[in-house]
Amino acid sequence: MEPAPKKRKYSSVWEYFDLITANKVKCLLCSRELGYNGNTSAMLRHHRALHKDSSPGDSSSGEKTDITEAIIAMIVEDCLPFSIVEGSGFKKLVKSCNPSYVLPTRQALKAMVDKKYNENKEKAKATVSASSAERLSQVQSQMGRPTLKLIQEVETRWNSCYNMLQRLYQEREPVAAALAGLSTDISPFSSNQLNIISDSLKVLAPFNDATIELSEEKCVSGSKVIPMLTMLHTALVEEEEIVNMSTPEGITLVECLKKQLKEKLFYLQSQTVLLMSTMLDPRFKKLSFLSPHKAAEAERRLTSECASIIRHTSVAASTSSASASTSASASSPTESSQPQKRGSKLWRRLDESVQKGKTHLHL
Numbered sequence: 001m002e003p004a005p006k007k008r009k010y011s012s013v014w015e016y017f018d019l020i021t022a023n024k025v026k027c028l029l030c031s032r033e034l035g036y037n038g039n040t041s042a043m044l045r046h047h048r049a050l051h052k053d054s055s056p057g058d059s060s061s062g063e064k065t066d067i068t069e070a071i072i073a074m075i076v077e078d079c080l081p082f083s084i085v086e087g088s089g090f091k092k093l094v095k096s097c098n099p100s101y102v103l104p105t106r107q108a109l110k111a112m113v114d115k116k117y118n119e120n121k122e123k124a125k126a127t128v129s130a131s132s133a134e135r136l137s138q139v140q141s142q143m144g145r146p147t148l149k150l151i152q153e154v155e156t157r158w159n160s161c162y163n164m165l166q167r168l169y170q171e172r173e174p175v176a177a178a179l180a181g182l183s184t185d186i187s188p189f190s191s192n193q194l195n196i197i198s199d200s201l202k203v204l205a206p207f208n209d210a211t212i213e214l215s216e217e218k219c220v221s222g223s224k225v226i227p228m229l230t231m232l233h234t235a236l237v238e239e240e241e242i243v244n245m246s247t248p249e250g251i252t253l254v255e256c257l258k259k260q261l262k263e264k265l266f267y268l269q270s271q272t273v274l275l276m277s278t279m280l281d282p283r284f285k286k287l288s289f290l291s292p293h294k295a296a297e298a299e300r301r302l303t304s305e306c307a308s309i310i311r312h313t314s315v316a317a318s319t320s321s322a323s324a325s326t327s328a329s330a331s332s333p334t335e336s337s338q339p340q341k342r343g344s345k346l347w348r349r350l351d352e353s354v355q356k357g358k359t360h361l362h363l
Helices: 004-010 012-014 039-052 061-078 082-086 089-098 106-142 158-170 172-180 191-216 221-237 248-267 270-279 292-311 316-328 346-363
Strands: 016-022 022-028 033-035
Touching: 012 016, 012 039, 022 039, 033 039, 033 248, 061 082, 082 089, 082 106, 106 172, 106 346, 158 172, 158 191, 191 221, 191 248, 221 248, 248 292
Parallel strands: none
Antiparallel strands: 016 022, 022 033
């Protein structure tokens, strides 16, 4: 059996149908969809029953295409309604030009115009994008800067939004100069808009670092969830460049993120699995909770859990477990066990707490 695309060459009924999926076709005259199983019998029956005024092969495919394209161009250029194909005068005009040509329905014509619009839009975008990128590259070279392309946001990757804004702000001068040399309605960013982008980057930098840190790890431990969110909240509250926002939009962004982080932490710090894993992680223990109350609650839960386990074990095992637990509790976190520091000082607060704990122990 010949594959579906080749049947278009041998059956003239394909002039009136379009293959929309592997097993479905659409009539170009009435927009009705029919099942398709590799032959054109159903299509021929449909055409003869509903469109008997026109028979496949009455006019050449090329001539029909030219007429259809001309109608589409007329509607687009003169801003005419699609209902023009239903007017008796227009029908007479077309019939006098080519008696065998069958006008498409209003719905079919709209679909053709939409398709043509999307095709031309993509071509225009490609042309404008290429010329804009070329112009930006020229300006960067003239300014003695490295040639860097702008980054597009990807909906499924949060970091792409941050990276897009970061690159745009970094290349703000070449971008403004490139736009000034192009025939476009796009205006360069105002100083206020650039200040908003700058504030947004400062606020989102810790979140970007946290995302990168977690994505680089092959096995992310649950014990890191609460400390990570706590450090993000701490950054929003204590980092000087974040506290001193220069725009109302930046202040609003900080307040919204702080509220959401507190709500998320309130919920997660009540989850026994995350609470216990954080307490048992020698890097964090009680130092990574947002409030002393939550840290004390975690300690009580862990103590109760340990006591319950001890009661159900033998004396020897209990003694061994108690000894190991005492040894682990007495040891302080080492420098090598601390979370990796990143450019946003995400873990600075935790590091300072650990150092204070060490000093207190030595005293």
